[in-house]
Amino acid sequence: MTDRYAPKPEDRFTFGLWTVGNPGGDPFGPAVRPTQDPCDLVRKLGEIGAWGVNLHDNDLIPFDASASERDTIVGNFKAACEESGIVVPMATTNLFSHPIFKDGAFTANDPKVRAFALRKTMDAIDLGVELGAKNFVFWGGREGTESDACRDPRTAIQRFRDGINFLCEYVKDQGYDLRFALEAKPNEPRGDIYFPTTGHMLHFIETLDHSEMVGVNPEVAHETMAGLSFVHAVGQAMEANKLFHIDLNSQKIGRYDQDFRFGAEDPKQALLLIRLLEGTAGGERWEGSRHFDAHSYRTEDIDGVWDFARGCMRTYNILKERAQAFDSDAEVKQLTAEMVDPAIDPLLKDFSPQKVEALRSLSIDHDAIGAAGMQWERLDQILIEHLLGAR
Helix, strand or coil, X not given: CCCCCCCCHHHCEEEEHHHHCCCCCECCECCCCCCCCHHHHHHHHHHHCCCEEEEEHHHHCCCCCCHHXXXXXXXXXXXXXXXXXXECCEEECCCCCCHHHECECCCCCCXXXXXXXXXXXXXXXXXXXXXXXXXEEEECCCCEECCHHHCCHHHHHHHHHHHHHHHXXXXXXXXXXXXXXXXXXXXXXCXXXXXXXXXXXXXXXXXXXXXHHEEXXXXXXXXXXXXXXXXXXXXXXXXXXXXXXXXXXXXXXXXXXXXXXXXXXXXXXXXXXXXXXXXCCCCCCCCCCEEECCCCCCCCCHHHHHHHHHHHHHHHHHHHHHHHHHHHCHHHHHHHCCCCCCCXXXXXXXXXXXXXXXXXXXXXXXXXXXXXXXXXXXXXXHHHHHHCCCC
């Protein structure tokens, strides 16, 4: 029997080497699983039906590898990808693990650190392009503070802008077909991280020299940590044509960054997100990759890691089916039908003095409108029934 929820290439599901390769260590205990070879991870991703793999530079190449070691590792990895039918749509660089980045990378007070960060990032960009990546993500994990007296936040913003501007010029100078995606997070591992939400990043992008090259990489967990709606963040990014990449996982509000399996904690929000990405509510389908930036529970062995990976993809496809059913429901269509008034709608945009007068002359029964019910309770109940498979 064919499993209708089995992943297909057109689903564009991807995982990071750091996700399925996570050995389960945390601040309170060491690793519980062995370190896995990146080539083996790629082969297994191909086996379970994933489309692509993403990586930090040091997920693949050790920090202190020689040039010859680097070339051997990359050659073997490319061969494993080709053998497994796996693509590399996104790359990034680790600017947070080594002690040199303890005070940040692009925003650090020491100019030697900022120079090292630029050099390391250029090398990682070269690696990503060599592997076929079209998107390069920046997560500023150490770009923040515990003691705000250490620098003026305006200085940090300018330094970050200088770094991204420099790297945009590097990409253009090299002739690379590559876009940047900036990833926000409110805190952890720093007490506070600069540009804590997707909205902050979207504004910052408009101050760059080459803003057309730069978009965002929203993550479910990071917006949820801030107590915000991830669906709204993604919608804002899509409306601005700045959704270049996305990180899917799951998170409880008010907790540390948990990176749970997609849909594990928030199936309702996950369904609403999928409506946006898949266009079931009427918009165009977003054609980017669906990247699962999540980790298996620390309780799991290697087999459990692959149960986790399959679960991310299966949950997405189950919820996609539920979203399609919800948006095809006749009662839902009736409840969400756009209200159109051909006499009023043209007055609501494109200012003119004549429209001011027309608006002032409208007869609007505000009491009657205020007393009318919207039936959103009914709509939400229908959504829940579709989500639970009862409709």
